[in-house]
Amino acid sequence: MKTILLSGNTALSYAVKQLDVDVISAYPITPQTTMVEKLSEYVANGELDAEFIPVESEHSALSSVLAASAAGARVFTSTSSQGLLLMHEIMFITAGLRLPVVMGIADRAVSAPINIWNDHSDIMAQRDAGWISFFAESAQESYDRTIQAYRIAEDENVHLPVNLNFDGFILTHTYEPVTPIDDELVLKYAPKRRRKLVLDPNNPMTFGGLGSPEYYFEAKYQAIKALEGSLKTIIEADKEYERISGRGYGLYNAYMTEGSDTILVSLGSVGGSIREIVRRMRGEGAKVGSLSLKLFRPFPAKELAEVLSKTKCVVVLDKASSPGTIGGPLFLEVQATLKSFDINVPAINIIAGLGGREIGPDDIRLMFRKGLKVVSDKKVDKLLDYVGVYL
Amino acid sequence: MPKKVSEMEEGFIMTTPRSSMQTKTGSWRAFKPVIDYNKCISCAICWSYCPEPAIFLKDGKYTVDYEYCKGCGICAAECPVKAITMVRESD
Numbered sequence: 001m002k003t004i005l006l007s008g009n010t011a012l013s014y015a016v017k018q019l020d021v022d023v024i025s026a027y028p029i030t031p032q033t034t035m036v037e038k039l040s041e042y043v044a045n046g047e048l049d050a051e052f053i054p055v056e057s058e059h060s061a062l063s064s065v066l067a068a069s070a071a072g073a074r075v076f077t078s079t080s081s082q083g084l085l086l087m088h089e090i091m092f093i094t095a096g097l098r099l100p101v102v103m104g105i106a107d108r109a110v111s112a113p114i115n116i117w118n119d120h121s122d123i124m125a126q127r128d129a130g131w132i133s134f135f136a137e138s139a140q141e142s143y144d145r146t147i148q149a150y151r152i153a154e155d156e157n158v159h160l161p162v163n164l165n166f167d168g169f170i171l172t173h174t175y176e177p178v179t180p181i182d183d184e185l186v187l188k189y190a191p192k193r194r195r196k197l198v199l200d201p202n203n204p205m206t207f208g209g210l211g212s213p214e215y216y217f218e219a220k221y222q223a224i225k226a227l228e229g230s231l232k233t234i235i236e237a238d239k240e241y242e243r244i245s246g247r248g249y250g251l252y253n254a255y256m257t258e259g260s261d262t263i264l265v266s267l268g269s270v271g272g273s274i275r276e277i278v279r280r281m282r283g284e285g286a287k288v289g290s291l292s293l294k295l296f297r298p299f300p301a302k303e304l305a306e307v308l309s310k311t312k313c314v315v316v317l318d319k320a321s322s323p324g325t326i327g328g329p330l331f332l333e334v335q336a337t338l339k340s341f342d343i344n345v346p347a348i349n350i351i352a353g354l355g356g357r358e359i360g361p362d363d364i365r366l367m368f369r370k371g372l373k374v375v376s377d378k379k380v381d382k383l384l385d386y387v388g389v390y391l
Numbered sequence: 392m393p394k395k396v397s398e399m400e401e402g403f404i405m406t407t408p409r410s411s412m413q414t415k416t417g418s419w420r421a422f423k424p425v426i427d428y429n430k431c432i433s434c435a436i437c438w439s440y441c442p443e444p445a446i447f448l449k450d451g452k453y454t455v456d457y458e459y460c461k462g463c464g465i466c467a468a469e470c471p472v473k474a475i476t477m478v479r480e481s482d
Contacts, residue, residue, distance in 0.1 A: 098402035159401055197404045206405035212414070218396045219403035226401070 006178040008171035009035035011139040012078070012104045012164070014178075015146035017048045018186040022073035025053035025064035029083040030116045031168040032106040036078060058083035062090040062101070069099040070207050072198035074150065078104035080168060082111060084122040088129070094161045095130030096223055097207055100153035100195075101161040102146070103131075107268065108168040109355040117356020118168040120267060120320040123296075124329040130223055132162040132230055133297040135267045137253070139176040142166045144247055147181070151190040151237045158230045159195065160223075165296075167269040169356070181245050189244055231298050251300040253292040254307050256282060260289035262371030263308060265334055266317040267293050270359055274317075277364040288368045299333055305341035314338065314347040315371040317359075321351055327384050346380050352387040363387050416443070420462030422477040424455055430474035437466035437475060 006014060013035050016024070024043070026036045042048040051068075055061045058079050065075035079087060084105060094101050109115040110122055123133065132152065136142040142164065149162040166172060181189075197205060211219050235251070242248025255275045257263050264274050271292025278290045291307055293300075308314050316335075318328025327335065331349035338347055350367050353359045366387055374380055392410055393399050400406055426437075431453065438446045438453055445460040446453055455466075467475040 096402065097404075197400060197402075197406065204408050206408075206410060207402070209403065209405050209410070210414075211403055214394060215392060215399075215403065218394065218399055222396050222399060222401065222403075225396075 001180050001182055003177045003179045005175050006139055006143070007034065007173055007175045008136075008139045008142045008166045009106070009173065010038050011143040011178045012146050012166070013038035013042065014180060015143045015186075016076045017042045018180065018183050019074065019147065019150050019190060020187060020192070021048070021050050021076045023051045023053065023065060023068035023075045024077065025055055025061045025068075025075075026077050026079065027055055027058050027061050027083060029058070029080045031108060031172045032078050032080040032083070032104070035104060035106070035172070039076070058086040059090060062087040062094065062103070065101050066090060066094050066097070066099055069101050070097065070199045072194055074154075074192050076102055076104075078106070080106040081108035081116070081122045085110060085125060088126060091126055091129035091131060091161070093208065095227075096219070098159040098223060098226065099161060100150070100159055102149045102153055103161065103163045104146070105163050105165045106168045106172045107165050115355040116168070118170055118319070119354045119356065120165070120318070121354070123163070123165050124320040124322070126163075127297070127329060130160070130227055131297060132160055132227065132234070133295070134162065134164050135294055135296060136164065136166045136171065137269050137271045137292060139171060139174065140178045140247070141249060142171060143178050143180060144241065144245065144249070147186055147190055148237050148241050152230065152233055154190070154193045155233045155237075156193070156195075158226065158233050160226055160230060165268065170269045185244060189241065227298050231300065234295065249294050251293070251295050251303050252307070253290075253294065255290040257289035257291055257307050258310060259287065260311045261287040261375050262313045262315055262368055263289045263291050263311045264315045264317060264364070264367055264371065265291045265293060265308075265330065267296065267319065267330060270317065270319070270353065273359065273361070274364055277361055277368070281365065281368060286368065286372065288372070293330075299337075301333075301337040301340065304334070305337050305343055308334070308338060308345060309341070309343045311345060313371040313374040314345055315367050316347060316349050317367060318349060318351045319353045321354065331384070346374050348374060348380055348382065349384045350387050351384065357388050359388065415458050416461050417458045420460060420480055422462045422464060422479055423457065424460065424462070424464065424466050424475045425478050426453065426455065427474045427476065428452060430472050432472055432474075434471060436469050436471060440465050440469045
């Protein structure tokens with residue numbers, strides 16, 4: 001198909017249209033708004049035959065698509081920041097009911113102070129809801145992952161909700177060349193698969209019934225295991241997508257990690273900037289590498305451990321904080337991974353980019369220098385450091 | 392309801408209607424409502440207020456189904472002629 005110019009938001013909307021979604025419900029919030037606008041336009045002008053349910057809040061938006069999904073519809077919702085926090089309660093229910101809801105998240109800081117710019121505070125607050133969680137680096141990747149998301153969510157071995165994270169403004173509002181795949185190919189790759197158990201007046205069933213202490217643990221265990229087990233389907237879906245489109249993303253993008261002294265681990269759009277700095281620093285003789293993680297849940301610990309075992313210091317960049325503990329959410333995962341797999345590599349944490357604070361080339365160089373200093377000093381001075389904050 | 396992970400439907404979906412009947416909530420009760428039929432005027436207020444519902448009309452009399460009555464006491468509180476007494480289970 002021809003390459004077209006799309007923003008992160010409109011690339012996602014375009015994929016949702018091609019996926020022939022049946023029900024959309026969303027509430028507009030910056031920087032997600034243009035995605036919903038585009039979808040309502042597709043529905044209004046007849047390009048997409050779907051129900052668009054305008055609601056009064058994000059709590060209702062997710063509740064609406066949850067119910068539609070329970071009835072067997074292919075659904076979509078999207079939000080950001082405060083809106084995502086308002087969905088928090090329903091996110092656990094969606095995963096607990098094993099409903100293949102797909103949601104786009106334009107990652108944005110959380111109040112207070114009120115701030116509409118990018119960081120990962122909103123999604124990190126949803127970490128334990130039981131959803132599959134992807135991070136994208138470009139509009140093309142947002143588009144591609146959206147198509148993968150439906151194939152994964154609706155797979156009978158998965159049946160779990162998926163959220164697609166793309167950085168607010170940096171990805172949502174930047175126009176990039178995107179090459180979509182053909183409409184028929186989209187539906188051939190991700191066909192609508194009707195579940196065995198759906199809400200049907202002719203065959204009544206109970207969804208969301210009481211799970212008293214005799215039942216709750218088993219039901220919860222089942223959902224936990226489903227998320228762990230989804231990794232296999234996620235990998236297969238990506239491989240198959242690569243076969244039909246020529247584009248695959250894997251669980252991470254590892255750049256110059258082999259034989260490196262320091263690897264900088266990141267999530268989302270900053271990965272591209274980091275790779276550019278790696279390229280420049282390698283030219284200057286510094287043995288640095290980049291690992292941009294694409295999947296946050298299920299956390300690909302084993303796969304990550306393998307890459308990180310081949311370096312001398314791991315620097316983890318968090319665009320979110322977990323106040324009151326030893327580091328940011330991504331750092332805690334990476335540190336736990338290193339320890340759990342007996343990898344004797346020191347790790348330090350950098351928190352940067354909160355509330356849209358720019359992460360520039362010099363900031364990234366500084367992060368690498370901190371890692372290289374751990375290697376030369378053979379000790380960790382500061383486990384957690386903040387880059388780009390004026391003290 | 393199946394109690395093992397391997398036997399449970401995904402998402403704890405209950406495929407058999409009326410599965411709530413399998414949970415005999417009568418065992419939760421600390422106080423049981425006892426109806427004095429000498430006072431009862433068959434007004435059906437207990438029947439309409441019972442949240443379970445565990446009060447039925449049986450042979451012309453409002454009767455408590457003790458298999459499901461949780462002993463909340465709403466019927467006793469609402470009875471206009473004070474025909475229902477809450478009696479401690481162990482007594």
